Amino acid sequence: METPAYIIDEKILTRNLEILAEVQKSTGAKILLAQKCFSAYYFYPLIKKYLSGTASSGLHEARLSKEFFGGENHVYAPAYKDSEIIELAEICDHVIFNSFRQVEKFADKVKSAGLRINPEHSTQKISIYDPCSKNSRLGVRIDEFKSARRDLLEKLDGLHFHTLCEQNSDALEETVDAVEKNFGEYLYKMKWLNLGGGHHITKSNYDIERLKKIICRLKNKYDVEIYLEPGEAVALDAGFLVASVLEIQNLRDGVQNVIIDASAACHMPDVLEMPYTPKIIGAAEIGVKKFNYRFGGATCLAGDIIGEYSFDNPLNEGDEIIFCDMAIYTMVKNNTFNGVKLPAIYAKTFDGELKLIKNFSYENFKGRLS
Ligand SMILES: *Cc1c(COP(=O)(O)O)cnc(C)c1O
Numbered sequence: 084m085e086t087p088a089y090i091i092d093e094k095i096l097t098r099n100l101e102i103l104a105e106v107q108k109s110t111g112a113k114i115l116l117a118q119k120c121f122s123a124y125y126f127y128p129l130i131k132k133y134l135s136g137t138a139s140s141g142l143h144e145a146r147l148s149k150e151f152f153g154g155e156n157h158v159y160a161p162a163y164k165d166s167e168i169i170e171l172a173e174i175c176d177h178v179i180f181n182s183f184r185q186v187e188k189f190a191d192k193v194k195s196a197g198l199r200i201n202p203e204h205s206t207q208k209i210s211i212y213d214p215c216s217k218n219s220r221l222g223v224r225i226d227e228f229k230s231a232r233r234d235l236l237e238k239l240d241g242l243h244f245h246t247l248c249e250q251n252s253d254a255l256e257e258t259v260d261a262v263e264k265n266f267g268e269y270l271y272k273m274k275w276l277n278l279g280g281g282h283h284i285t286k287s288n289y290d291i292e293r294l295k296k297i298i299c300r301l302k303n304k305y306d307v308e309i310y311l312e313p314g315e316a317v318a319l320d321a322g323f324l325v326a327s328v329l330e331i332q333n334l335r336d337g338v339q340n341v342i343i344d345a346s347a348a349c350h351m352p353d354v355l356e357m358p359y360t361p362k363i364i365g366a367a368e369i370g371v372k373k374f375n376y377r378f379g380g381a382t383c384l385a386g387d388i389i390g391e392y393s394f395d396n397p398l399n400e401g402d403e404i405i406f407c408d409m410a411i412y413t414m415v416k417n418n419t420f421n422g423v424k425l426p427a428i429y430a431k432t433f434d435g436e437l438k439l440i441k442n443f444s445y446e447n448f449k450g451r452l453s
Contacts, residue, residue, distance in 0.1 A: 120314020245279025322410025
């Protein structure tokens with residue numbers, strides 16, 4: 084296998100999908116794949132066996148969903164363009180708006196209009212992932228909602244909120260409390276309520292029973308259809324990024340630098356954005372095992388550092404390194420900074436075979452630039 088390459092494991096993906104399908108079955112809620120997290124559409128036929136549809140962030144994702152998924156197609160964007168709303172209206176079942184102004188402009192054109200609300204209840208401290216942070220542009224706050232024109236309110240079939248990121252159902256519970264306190268009276272008039280994403284449902288410590296209780300209570304109390312649109316939970320731990328060691332720099336003291344043919348900046352940008360250190364199979368945190376290394380990408384960016392790790396045995400040029408949990412927010416965010424090659428994409432099939440889905444070349448790099 085040529086590196087760098089992503090491998091998506093169909094067995095692990097299916098394990099996640101089974102968990103999500105069970106939540107749908109036992110609550111009657113509908114679960115959508117948030118395509119912005121994972122949209123390797125080769126796997127859509129598999130995902131479609133379990134989930135109800137997709138959540139899109141705009142026209143291109145909505146088109147991808149229509150072409151390759153074919154289930155319910157929901158879209159939310161902070162603002163839509165005049166030039167795209169007709170096509171969106173045609174291919175999307177729900178169009179979720181971010182402001183009453185957008186509702187005024189476009190709601191009459193779409194099949195089912197919704198509005199994103201801002202519950203103004205933060206459950207996390209990382210502000211770039213917190214839509215409830217001060218001056219957030221995402222969602223309508225209760226103050227504005229209360230003074231909205233009646234005719235615009237009447238155009239709404241549903242409400243949507245998205246405030247969580249990698250969180251458990253206790254954070255959802257708090258958020259739902261905040262939503263009900265302020266928006267409860269309006270929920271009785273809605274047909275649906277979308278609880279957004281950020282639900283870490285397939286993580287081993289996630290309290291699924293509490294999620295189910297919340298869903299069932301909301302459904303019964305307000306007589307609404309409940310939607311969830313997780314991204315991470317769908318493909319959590321289902322992907323790997325395989326890279327090769329190109330060179331090892333023996334610094335006199337301190338850890339040794341390893342340069343690999345993958346890059347944090349190009350292939351795992353969340354490592355720098357979040358930031359976090361991805362797991363490598365066979366490695367431990369620095370200082371735990373005997374041989375210590377600091378992994379960097381083959382780009383010019385000094386900060387293209389993936390992390391520091393320790394190994395039982397010394398590494399050598401040509402060794403393969405396997406990073407874990409690399410299906411989510413990777414392929415969708417890749418770039419070709421420095422002209423670095425995009426990783427190939429493989430499926431690990433149910434039979435355990437590696438199947439090449441897509442390879443990238445110089446042409447893919449060139450094609451985006453002129
Ligand atoms: C990011 C996002 C999601 C998916 O979030 P995950 O953390 O991947 O589950 C769903 N809905 C909206 C509106 C989002 O912005």
